[in-house]
Amino acid sequence: MVTTQPQKLTFEEYLAYEDDTENRYELIDGELVLLPPESGINDWIARYLFFSLASSGLIPPPLIAIHTCELQVPVLQPGEAANRYPDLVVLRQEHWELTQKRLTITLEMPPPRLVVEVVSPGKTSRERDYQRKCAQYEATGIPEYWIVDTQQEQVTVLCLEEGRYIEVGVFGQEAAIISPTFAQLKLTVKQIFSSGLG
Incomplete structure (x- = not known):
């Protein structure tokens, strides 16, 4: 019996792909890889950050997306995904019109203002x-990137300078997070990690 290998998709073909499900996929080497559901802790931290940023008055709530905003990213190593779904994304005003049909920011669009990833347990995820x-x-040129580490209970803030990320700080315990993009934000690491049911 002869089997045919499914055709590898370009990113443009992937954007046109429909399977009538709510599934999220990463495009890796032209193939669709199904993403698993978010963990409870990652989802809660993303929702808490959404609440904190939205209630700060610094960002209009429609410009904050959790788990649903897809970013096209350059493939820098073999086996990397050509798209990512960060835990939280702060969009620019112009993205509102650009993403009405699909919440995907391509490389041709301006990059988002901030991306946050919540690190899941395990060496691979880290x-x-x-x-x-x-x-x-x-x-991609994203000006600010936060890494929220649930195991270390710390937040690393990176800021883009001359095309490279520099470390603004690694904030833990009682420390207030310093955000170059949102300098007036008042948020401590302790608030993020003590905001749940515990």
């Missing part, structure tokens, strides 16, 4: 968020 996604977001 390497992906701290290294691979970091390099992709840097290459």
Whole structure:
């Protein structure tokens, strides 16, 4: 019996792909890879950050997306995804019109203002968020990237300067998070990690 290999998709073909489900996929080497559901803790932290940013008055709530905003990113190493779904994205005003049909920010569009990833447990997840996604977001020109580490209970803030991420700080415990993009934001790491049921 002869089997045919499914055709590899370009990113443009992927954008046109429909399977009538709510599934989220990463496009890796032209193939669709189904993303698993978010963990409870990651989802809660993303929702808490949404609440904190929206209630700060610094960002209109429609410009904050959790888990649903897709970013096209450059593939820098073999086997990397050509798209990512960050845990939280702060969009620019012009994205509102550009994403009415699909909440995807392509490389031709201006980059979002801020991207946040909540690190899931495990070595693979840590390497992906701290290294691979970091390099992709840097290459995309995203001006600020937060890594919320649930194991270390700390937040790393990176800021783009001359095309490279520099570390603004690694904030833990009682520390207030310093955001170059949203300098008036008042948020401590403790608030993020003590905001649940515990």
